[in-house]
Amino acid sequence: MHVNPLQTIMNPKSIVYLGGSNSLSTIGTAQLVTILKSGYQGRIYPIHRKEKEVIGLKAYPNISSLNKPVDLAVLVIPGKAVPAVLDECGRAGIKHAIIITAGYGETGKNGKKAQEDLIRIAQKYGIRFLGPNCIGIINSRIGLNTTWFPEKYSPGHVGIISQSGSYVTQTLNYFEKIGMGISQAISIGNQADIDMVDCLEYLGRDDQTRSIALYIEGIKRPVDFLKVAREITAKKSIIAVSAGGTEAGARANASHTGSMGSPDKLYRGLFQQAGILRANDVTELFDWSLALSSQPLPKGKSFAVLTNSGGPGSSMADAAERSGLHIPIFSSKVRNKIKAMIPSAASSVNPVDVTMNYDLGLIFKKLPNLILNLKEIDGMLFYGIFGPVHFKDKIAMTGNTNGLTQDLLEEAVEKICIEFCNLPKKSNKPIFCASFTGREDSAVALIQDHGIPVYPTPERAVSAMAALWEYRKIKNRYKLRPSGGNNGNH
Structure with missing residues (x-):
């Protein structure tokens, strides 16, 4: 049975590392520090000809002196040293490597020949490797980051x-x-x-x-x-x-x-x-x-827009129609239900524009629940996340807050936003949000962290929804094929 070499490379229990020292002036040392600080729990064996310790780890003068089984070799060393080290890995029984070093096929005729030499050495010992001229890997499951960027x-x-x-x-x-x-x-x-x-x-x-x-x-x-x-x-x-x-x-x-x-x-x-x-x-x-x-995939291409600001709602509706999505006019029965919930100056047609409004229950619960329960609606585009960050200075400057504090506001927003984030799973319909405020607003951060994307512009939220619809059509095509695989939603 074929075993993908990445199964070991991405999940090593031990790493021999070449290129680290006690000086942060080298890329190799910086990448070793990233591995050490990323949470990786496996064993790490630095190789250094002179140092007894490298960044607090016992160092070995060469690979042959290790005398231990190792899953993966990471090479961040000068190109002229790579062939001999790769050969030494092979003789030591190391079957997997990441070659960070550059200067090979991307540099022309001589570089291509050097790359062919690496391939020849690897094939001699049955070594499988990533690279050369790569930055490394990240596996969040085991906290492994072999790159320069921590x-x-x-x-x-x-x-x-x-x-x-x-x-x-x-x-x-x-x-x-x-x-x-x-x-x-x-x-x-x-x-x-x-x-x-x-x-x-x-x-x-x-x-x-x-x-x-x-x-x-x-x-x-x-x-x-x-x-x-x-x-x-x-x-x-x-x-x-x-x-x-x-x-x-x-x-x-x-x-x-x-x-x-x-x-x-x-x-x-x-x-x-x-x-x-x-x-x-x-x-x-x-x-x-x-x-x-x-997000779950939509069953069709008809979507609702819910906004508390007219301009972004219009932008969403325009972008949706241009992307091949449909923003249908609600029936009079549905519009009447919405009108009973919203201010008289608001719009119930679709987009539903409640105008600038901070009734959390209306915006995050009542209207989304009503809209997502409509059979004719396949998902929702939402604009209007105005969380605690927008009220911090106002609360601090106002003498009479009627008992409203930043902590109470945070608590209220958190509760209602978590309920909002449960709606895609509950309805099996996607929601994408847009906000010009980022994660500095705890409401935005909370919604993102609970699985609903919040994009920085209305158009990007629409583009994401259009991508879901395109992939739904792809899966529908597979459904029609006798050999089509699992066609369920995420």
């Missing part, structure tokens, strides 16, 4: 496979801001050995991963890629953004990871056949991945 991230359900290390690491702060948690992230670099197909197979079987985000510069095995991707998209979503479809992009790919870019129309055809959602840019890539990892 930024905080939240465990979640988005898996990332990227030929650019930046989209695995420099994005961590960004993920935190939009409330996106990651399951596992893999920087594949030059794909000299382990490639995107291997990574797809691995994340496709990972129970923690509900959606997979791909940053692609080149696909080594397009036929296998198509086969594996089609198997996965029958069960979970894949969202991809591709680079290199233009002349300038192709030049950048060649010098970045040594990949040959393909024309946009080839990617478009491949993605359509595979059931992959193609994002136009990395904003859509991560917005859609977050959406598809967190």
